[in-house]
Amino acid sequence: MTIVIGLTGGIASGKSTVSTMLKEIGYTVIDADVESRLAVEKGEPAYFEIIAHFGEELLQEDGSIDRLKLGGIIFNNEAERLKLNSIVHPAVRKRMNDKKEAALQRNEALVILDIPLLFESKLSYMVDYTVLVYVNEQTQLQRLMERNQFSAEEAEARIQSQMPLKDKLQLADYIIDNNGTLEETKVQLNNFINEWK
Numbered sequence: 163m164t165i166v167i168g169l170t171g172g173i174a175s176g177k178s179t180v181s182t183m184l185k186e187i188g189y190t191v192i193d194a195d196v197e198s199r200l201a202v203e204k205g206e207p208a209y210f211e212i213i214a215h216f217g218e219e220l221l222q223e224d225g226s227i228d229r230l231k232l233g234g235i236i237f238n239n240e241a242e243r244l245k246l247n248s249i250v251h252p253a254v255r256k257r258m259n260d261k262k263e264a265a266l267q268r269n270e271a272l273v274i275l276d277i278p279l280l281f282e283s284k285l286s287y288m289v290d291y292t293v294l295v296y297v298n299e300q301t302q303l304q305r306l307m308e309r310n311q312f313s314a315e316e317a318e319a320r321i322q323s324q325m326p327l328k329d330k331l332q333l334a335d336y337i338i339d340n341n342g343t344l345e346e347t348k349v350q351l352n353n354f355i356n357e358w359k
């Protein structure tokens with residue numbers, strides 16, 4: 163029987179870092195951010211819906227969506243963020259479900275769904291257990307500013323569009339504290355895997 167794990171967190175809390183560690187061990191990780199990028203590629207239904215709503219000014223020279231520009235709009239306007247979600251999320255859910263089904267067919271012991279908005283979008287039903295990659299507010303802000311070269315204001319806007327990580331602590335089945343070193347995170351991840359595999 164395959165156990166399906168929902169890996170979640172907040173922006174820049176370390177989900178990709180943990181999912182890379184899981185991939186290195188050999189587990190299948192299905193990443194909502196990757197699927198959401200594929201779902202809005204030139205020619206996809208969601209691509210045309212985005213242009214219809216947000217306008218052609220959003221396009222880069224090669225016709226692809228300017229993600230930085232779109233981020234600048236939706237992380238500063240809640241109604242626009244919800245509109246984008248309503249366009250992109252159904253396609254992402256379908257893509258993830260198809261990949262999950264394929265992994266179940268292969269009878270793998272653990273399959274990981276990396277979903278940043280797992281709790282916000284009430285997607286716990288898609289998984290057996292939820293794992294939260296947690297950092298405190300200060301670490302989250304610092305790492306996001308550094309990684310994306312964002313100002314404090316740009317980073318705050320993105321963080322505030324999500325459920326606070328401390329609220330997610332109450333909802334998760336298992337917590338990985340990623341405030342420390344990568345080595346410390348790896349130890350916690352190994353403990354988790356040994357418990358569930």
Ligand SMILES: CC(C)(COP(=O)(O)OP(=O)(O)OC[C@H]1O[C@@H](n2cnc3c(N)ncnc32)[C@H](O)[C@@H]1O)[C@@H](O)C(=O)NCCC(=O)NCCS
Pocket residue numbers: 172173174194195198202228229230232233236243246247250251254277278279323324
């Ligand atoms: C706004 C977009 C174009 C910005 O693209 P960009 O390449 O800069 O960021 P990326 O997609 O890698 O997302 C980075 C992180 O931002 C956060 N985030 C992304 N979209 C959202 C959203 N709608 N609401 C809250 N947080 C979000 C997540 O933590 C995600 O891990 C893009 O995030 C997008 O299309 N978002 C809508 C789809 C979505 O909700 N994706 C998240 C998981 S399905």
Ligand SMILES: Nc1ncnc2c1ncn2[C@@H]1O[C@H](COP(=O)(O)OP(=O)(O)OP(=O)(O)O)[C@@H](O)[C@H]1O
Pocket residue numbers: 171172173174175176177178179180195278305306309340341342343344347
């Ligand atoms: N334990 C750690 N120590 C130091 N830096 C870390 C640690 N974990 C992650 N980072 C760094 O913090 C940043 C955010 O991590 P990561 O990209 O894994 O987050 P994420 O949750 O996947 O983000 P997003 O939601 O935006 O996709 C990256 O630059 C990463 O290298």
